Amino acid sequence: PLNSGTTMEVETSPLAQVAAMGGLELVMPEAYASGPCGDLLNSGRPVVNFDLTGESVDLPTMTGSTYSAMTFSGQVPGPTLRVTQGDVVHMTLTIPGDEVTQHGNDMHASQMSSRPYMGAVNIGETGEYCFIAEVPGVFKYHCSGVD
Numbered sequence: 001p002l003n004s005g006t007t008m009e010v011e012t013s014p015l016a017q018v019a020a021m022g023g024l025e026l027v028m029p030e031a032y033a034s035g036p037c038g039d040l041l042n043s044g045r046p047v048v049n050f051d052l053t054g055e056s057v058d059l060p061t062m063t064g065s066t067y068s069a070m071t072f073s074g075q076v077p078g079p080t081l082r083v084t085q086g087d088v089v090h091m092t093l094t095i096p097g098d099e100v101t102q103h104g105n106d107m108h109a110s111q112m113s114s115r116p117y118m119g120a121v122n123i124g125e126t127g128e129y130c131f132i133a134e135v136p137g138v139f140k141y142h143c144s145g146v147d
Helices: 014-020
Strands: 047-060 066-072 088-094 126-132
Touching: none
Parallel strands: 047 088
Antiparallel strands: 047 066, 088 126
């Protein structure tokens, strides 16, 4: 209550607060390339190529049975990618022609979703996306974009 006996209504939702501050731009356009990676690959920065194959494999369990797993290059967890802050990461994902399902990839280090830049990669095709490794740390990547 205010001194006059009325209450002051304040909008406290996070979206309203962001709007009141003028909004936020959540993605820096220069940090990634949508579609072809040409702009980043030719930027003069060091490029680290990360080539993966999406494969379904039967993995053993402790009980002696198996389960079908989507893997990156046949590994669980997938291969490790090491880059230096400021490098361009050029990620390609190939799905063999004899694979049973599409795969996608999402790298949390990119600070963006691979969709719509890569999304699901069809059987027998290769997808790619690029980003600048801006944020230091350890990040996971995982299958993403399969519709």
